[in-house]
Amino acid sequence: MPVKITIPTPLRPYTENRDTIEVEGQTIRELLKDMTERYPQLKRHLFSEDGRLRSFINIYVNDEDIRYLDGENTKVSEGDVVSIIPAIAGGN
């Protein structure tokens, strides 16, 4: 089942500048796996060396943080919008 993931600006250099990509999977883990297989450079930006999602990257399903759902096991269904929200610091 294809699900749309929105890619934030800082990560777009690693997705051929696409702002949304369509990936396959039933859970967030499966979606991220499919996504990093298609765009291997994303992997080290999203995951630390021990394979954990980096703490300055949050993943949302619709408007809810997966940390308060089932984490990477959170199920997704068609029509859900999955967003990657990294910390940005600019202001000057």
Add this chain to the structure above:
Amino acid sequence: MVEEILNFGLNLDVENVELTREEFLRYGRHLIIPEVGLKGQKKLKSASVLIVGAGGLGSPLAFYLTAAGVGRIGIVDFDVVDFSNLQRQIIHTTKDVGRSKLESAREKLSALNPNVKIETYETRLTSENALEIIKDYDIVVDGTDNFPTRYLVNDACVLLKKPNVYGSIFRFEGQVSVFYAEKGPCYRCLYQEPPPPGLVPSCAEGGVLGVLPGIIGTLQALEVIKLILGVGRPLIGRLLLFDALKMSFRELKLRKNPNCPVCGENPTIKELIDYEAFCGITPEQILHESGFEITAEELKAKLENGENIILIDVREPHEYEINRIHGSKLIPLSKLPEMVNELDQTSEIVLYCKMGGRSARAVQFLRELGFTRVKNLAGGIDAWIEKVDPNMPKY
């Protein structure tokens, strides 16, 4: 279902606050809105707001809060106005280039509304001075541009129980929220730790559309005023995302993390820490300390000696179009992994970018692959322009 946040407004005593005849006229359009009225305007007059950073976000913030009649506004900054600021930092003008940002800001704000007391702190906000500066203000607005200061502002606000009106920007995107640990989550609930240095580009490296801080800073000003008046629904527990290209606003739920190290149930951070150390040393600093760095003058001498140096520019093509060091080859940082096979491991390679940050990551990447004669141009092409070729256009 919308969660109501109750009693978020500040507890301001307006009993002895009076408006002058001039102020009645000046704030007339506020006074006739029922949600503001005379009482609200008196609240504004008795409130104090600290703006950290007199830059892109700080400019519209300071202007609107001054115009609105906030009684006392503090501004923290240590920088001087530069030509490259003027595309977005609308409080400064061409004639201010070279002046202190605080002096420039004070002049504009006093001209706009002499009733407002402007206090300036010409310093970097640090763990040593933050609590002392922040404690005398009702609300803090974070208009800074780096992770160490953002974590510092957050922690100081949590410790002092102050609301922190947050905004940050990158290129065409912005985030806004109100972190108020007394009523909801703080910044660390959202991001417990910062990214490793160099991984997330700054506005100086990644660019920002000039209008964007105008929009985000204005939204922050609006949230400040709502907190003072105690009206409407504040952005506490919500993260507003703005995408200027799509012209879309989205909102995400933020939750208070019970394990948050600063505002959780068992906090481990009970005083301000060393935020530079917390955010890590940059790849640039590592290369500087380990000698994998070359200065602009050294590079010039080597090139003039006819030494065989491969010069690689890791910026983006649109930056390369503006300026480049003669003889350099363009390989944008994101393309380096796929093009690395074209490079000879034994040759002497110097990498550069605009300021030295991106190229430092590229040097580290190549060193990990076994390149030994690879160096980072310290300070990037900006340093080259300053020290070697002042006629080159700078951006």
